[in-house]
Amino acid sequence: MGARVLVVEDDPALRETLVAILVEEGYLVDQAPHGAAALARVSVQMPDVIVLDLMLPIMDGATFVRELCRRGLRASLSILVLTADARMEVKVRQIGVEAALAKPFDLDVLLNEIARLAPA
Amino acid sequence: MRRLITGLGHLNEAILGSDLAGAYIMNVGLSMGAAIEAEYKQFWGIERPFTLDEYAHVIVDLKQKIQGNFSIVSIAPEAVVVRTTSCPFDAFVRQSPSLCFMTSSVFGGIAARNFGWSKVVLHKRIALGDPGCYVTVHLQRTPEAEAAVGREYSPDADQASPDIAEQLRLMDSVRQLRRRLGETSSQWTEVVDGAAEAIAVVDHDRRTSFANARWRDILGIEGGEFVGGQLVYQIHPDDQEAATAAFTQALGGERIRGCPWRMRHRDGSYRDLLGSIGPLRDDDGRIIGALLIARDMTAEHEAQRLKDDFVSAASHELRTPVTTIRALTDIMLRAVDRGATLDPDQLTRRLEIIRQQADRLTRLSTDLIDATQLQAGRLAVRRDPEDLIAAVEASVRQRRDLLEGNDRHRIALTHPPAPVFVALDRMRVEQVLDNLLDNAVKYSPAGGLVRVNVAVDQQAARVSISDDGIGVPAEDLPHLFEPFYRGANAPTHGFSGLGLGLYVSKALIEAHGGDIVVASDGRGTTFTLVLPLGQDRV
Numbered sequence: 001m002g003a004r005v006l007v008v009e010d011d012p013a014l015r016e017t018l019v020a021i022l023v024e025e026g027y028l029v030d031q032a033p034h035g036a037a038a039l040a041r042v043s044v045q046m047p048d049v050i051v052l053d054l055m056l057p058i059m060d061g062a063t064f065v066r067e068l069c070r071r072g073l074r075a076s077l078s079i080l081v082l083t084a085d086a087r088m089e090v091k092v093r094q095i096g097v098e099a100a101l102a103k104p105f106d107l108d109v110l111l112n113e114i115a116r117l118a119p120a
Numbered sequence: 121m122r123r124l125i126t127g128l129g130h131l132n133e134a135i136l137g138s139d140l141a142g143a144y145i146m147n148v149g150l151s152m153g154a155a156i157e158a159e160y161k162q163f164w165g166i167e168r169p170f171t172l173d174e175y176a177h178v179i180v181d182l183k184q185k186i187q188g189n190f191s192i193v194s195i196a197p198e199a200v201v202v203r204t205t206s207c208p209f210d211a212f213v214r215q216s217p218s219l220c221f222m223t224s225s226v227f228g229g230i231a232a233r234n235f236g237w238s239k240v241v242l243h244k245r246i247a248l249g250d251p252g253c254y255v256t257v258h259l260q261r262t263p264e265a266e267a268a269v270g271r272e273y274s275p276d277a278d279q280a281s282p283d284i285a286e287q288l289r290l291m292d293s294v295r296q297l298r299r300r301l302g303e304t305s306s307q308w309t310e311v312v313d314g315a316a317e318a319i320a321v322v323d324h325d326r327r328t329s330f331a332n333a334r335w336r337d338i339l340g341i342e343g344g345e346f347v348g349g350q351l352v353y354q355i356h357p358d359d360q361e362a363a364t365a366a367f368t369q370a371l372g373g374e375r376i377r378g379c380p381w382r383m384r385h386r387d388g389s390y391r392d393l394l395g396s397i398g399p400l401r402d403d404d405g406r407i408i409g410a411l412l413i414a415r416d417m418t419a420e421h422e423a424q425r426l427k428d429d430f431v432s433a434a435s436h437e438l439r440t441p442v443t444t445i446r447a448l449t450d451i452m453l454r455a456v457d458r459g460a461t462l463d464p465d466q467l468t469r470r471l472e473i474i475r476q477q478a479d480r481l482t483r484l485s486t487d488l489i490d491a492t493q494l495q496a497g498r499l500a501v502r503r504d505p506e507d508l509i510a511a512v513e514a515s516v517r518q519r520r521d522l523l524e525g526n527d528r529h530r531i532a533l534t535h536p537p538a539p540v541f542v543a544l545d546r547m548r549v550e551q552v553l554d555n556l557l558d559n560a561v562k563y564s565p566a567g568g569l570v571r572v573n574v575a576v577d578q579q580a581a582r583v584s585i586s587d588d589g590i591g592v593p594a595e596d597l598p599h600l601f602e603p604f605y606r607g608a609n610a611p612t613h614g615f616s617g618l619g620l621g622l623y624v625s626k627a628l629i630e631a632h633g634g635d636i637v638v639a640s641d642g643r644g645t646t647f648t649l650v651l652p653l654g655q656d657r658v
Contacts, residue, residue, distance in 0.1 A: 013473050014444045020470075021451050055436050082443075084436040104443040107450035 003118035006047035007031045008038040008064070009082070010056050018051060025111060027118070035059025039067055049117045050079045054091065065095045078117035080110075318393065318414045321400060322351050326367055329409060338393070338416050340386030351412075356382035356390055370397045370410035381414070392417040430604060430618075437484055437618055441477035448474055476522070483558070486551070487620040491603060494627050501545035501631040508540045508549075508581050508651065512574055515553035519561070529561050535574035540581050542651050544632055549651075552625040552636075556585045556647050559621065563645065564589030576653075580634070583649040592640040600638055601626040 005027045009015040015031055022029045030045060032038035036059040038050070054061035061081065068074045079097040082105070092100045099113050161167065312319055318335035322328055328351045336342065339354060355363045359381045366376045375398035382390040395414025399407045448470045455462055493499040516533050523529050560570045564587040571586045592600065599605045603623040626636045634651040 011440045011444070013477055014440055014447075017444050017447050017470075017473065020466075021447060024451065084439040084443075085432050103439040104446040107447055107454070110447075 002026065002028060003049065004028045004030065004045065004047040005114060005118070006038060006041055006050045008033075008035065008050060008056065008061070009053045010034055011053075021107070021111075022051075022114070025114075027114070033057075035061060035064030035067070038064055042068070042073060046073070047077055048119055049114055050077060051114070052079055052081050052097075054081060054083055055085075062091060062095045065097065080113055080117060318395070318412075318416065320351070320412045320414075321409050322367060322412070323409045324371060326350055326352055326364075334416075335414075338385070338391050338414075339383060354384050356384065358382075366397050367410055370399050371407060373399050373407060375399070379414075380417075392421050426604075433618055434488075438481065441480045444477050445474050479522070483555070483621075484618065487618065487624055490624040490628075491620045494624060495603075499624075499627055499631065501548050501628065503543040503545050503632065505541050506544050506546045506549075508542045508544065508583070509535045509574055510539070511544070511546050511549050512553060512572060512583055515550050515557060516572055519554070519557045523561070529564065529566070529568050529570060531557070531570045531572060533572045533574075536576055540574065540576045542581050542653065544651065545628075548628045549632070549649075552628050552649065553583065553585075555621045555625050556636075556649070559647075560585050560587035560589070560645075563587060578653070580650050580652045582651075584646055585649075586644060586646040588644040591643050592638065592645050594640075597638060597640065601636070 005022050007015055007018045007022065007029060008031075009018060010033050012033075015033065019029050019031050030041050030047060032041050034056040038052075039059070041047075042050075052061045052064065056064070059067070065074070065079065068077075078099075081092050081095075081097045081100040082103055083092060083100060084103045098117055101110060101113065313333040315332055315334060318338050319330075319332040320328055320335045321330040328349050331339075331341070352360050352363055352367070362379070363381055366379055369376055375396065377396040379393075379395050379397060381393045381395065383393055385391055393414040394417045395412055397410055397412045400409045400411040402408045452462065452467070452470060490499060512535065513533065516531050520531055523531070557570065557572075561568075564570065568588050571584075573582075573584045573586075575582045575584070596605075601622050602619075604619040605623075622636075629636050629649055629651070632651055634649065637648050637650065639646045639648075
């Protein structure tokens with residue numbers, strides 16, 4: 001435990017919920033409402049895992065991932081994408097992430113995935 | 121058909137081979153539209169009539185625009201400068217299609233008829249590649265020309281300078297060819313022109329030698345304008361390579377189906393075509409060109425794109441609240457399973473979120489159902505005399521209840537002391553008020569004040585809802601009540617929604633004989649719901 005997780009989600013209620021759940025699980029949790037804010041957070045504190053929504057305002061999830069690659073930060077963290085659209089599968093594969101879950105997801109599945117991606 | 125195309129091929133060979141694409145069409149005559157002239161005068165700051173030198177530059181300039189090249193605008197005879205004008209290119213063509221082809225020096229002769237200038241001196245040849253070359257002309261006034269003003273112009277090849285005489289002779293042979301062709305092909309032209317598919321023919325040099333009405337319609341071109349242009353230049357740059365390869369194959373005798381090409385309309389937009397291309401042979405079986413038959417898929421593709429966007433947005437809008445509800449119930453159930461005691465504040469907060477998300481889903485499904493009913497013309501209201509103030513109070517009370525706990529917004533309500541009875545469907549009016557209040561809260565910052573005011577005069581009762589939020593950009597205002605429309609600044613501020621709420625709200629109030637109007641100065645927005653009292657006043 002104690003791994004750092006960054007939650008990037010534009011919907012305030014879902015973001016608040018995810019943060020609350022992960023804090024309860026013992027993670028060190030940071031949050032951002034969109035890709036641009038997430039980049040700012042990453043530059044302050046590198047997370048171990050990013051929980052990322054793809055449909056985001058200002059800077060969407062795919063652009064955010066590309067930005068991480070461009071800055072050479074991609075290799076040192078894992079990304080779990082949350083999608084609301086089943087047809088996003090192609091896009092998820094294109095941007096290349098460690099894991100993806102379709103909304104709504106089972107809480108246990110989410111927590112297992114994050115535990116798997118977070119360093120022991 | 122084949123005969124027609126063959127004939128056209130010969131015709132165009134004659135025309136194009138002679139570098140006379142311009143002269144060919146020029147015999148329709150020159151008449152510069154007054155609006156075009158005015159545009160150029162305004163741009164150049166000229167108030168007097170044009171000199172012919174200036175006219176010549178206008179012509180070259182127009183031609184360049186039509187070809188999609190840079191624009192040459194200069195009134196100094198020797199100077200060629202690259203500039204753009206404020207002239208709306210499309211309007212030129214609509215008003216004066218014949219202008220498009222005023223490129224050869226014969227132009228001067230025609231100009232003489234109309235404007236009383238005569239002697240044409242070839243001023244400058246500008247080789248631009250396609251089609252052939254263009255010239256700027258320098259025109260001189262002569263006494264003969266002044267005498268000829270207003271009289272019928274009939275060019276006399278014997279009297280003309282060698283350059284002009286050559287062109288006039290070619291023009292004449294073109295005219296004869298056209299006449300001969302017209303006699304045999306008019307019925308075929310009708311058939312091909314009436315076809316639902318776009319049909320065009322390109323010759324061995326990839327120049328368009330024929331295009332039917334549908335094709336011209338798709339590209340926004342008129343009359344014979346297509347003749348002689350390199351077809352590939354009208355194709356989207358990304359598709360040009362594939363198109364060129366297909367032309368080569370077709371001219372080599374192959375038939376290729378299912379070619380998806382985007383072609384540029386005159387207005388600059390691209391049309392999605394799906395076509396096939398194959399060889400066109402003459403009576404002896406020789407390949408004389410390639411025949412293209414295509415369908416315009418733009419509307420279908422656009423409809424599909426809108427549908428995809430909607431499904432994607434709806435999916436996101438519906439799944440996000442469900443995800444929150446699911447995650448919160450999961451974690452609370454886990455706590456119960458483990459026998460843990462839930463912190464009362466935390467429990468309250470989580471249940472509140474669940475309620476908000478459930479309300480959000482209810483509103484979404486109501487909007488979706490109402491929008492469907494509305495589009496089917498089945499959205500009805502049942503009006504009874506009701507106190508409007510009571511309805512507004514109920515909506516405000518309900519919204520305040522929802523806001524309680526986070527304390528981020530305040531709602532101030534002002535209204536006249538006496539009840540205001542209006543014939544209304546109370547449930548529907550409350551739905552509209554709820555929607556407007558939800559927007560006001562959503563689009564204004566934490567701590568913001570939402571002001572609700574009820575006013576009444578002889579004609580109507582008005583409920584205005586004002587916020588001090590991000591406002592609505594002026595360009596969005598006219599579209600705000602369109603279905604699926606979302607303000608350009610909504611996504612950047614992270615606001616979700618399907619763009620149905622205002623559409624449905626306006627329809628509901630219109631069903632009451634009223635209206636919703638919106639005003640925004642970029643800092644805050646006011647929606648005013650107007651319900652006429654009329655004879656309905658109780």
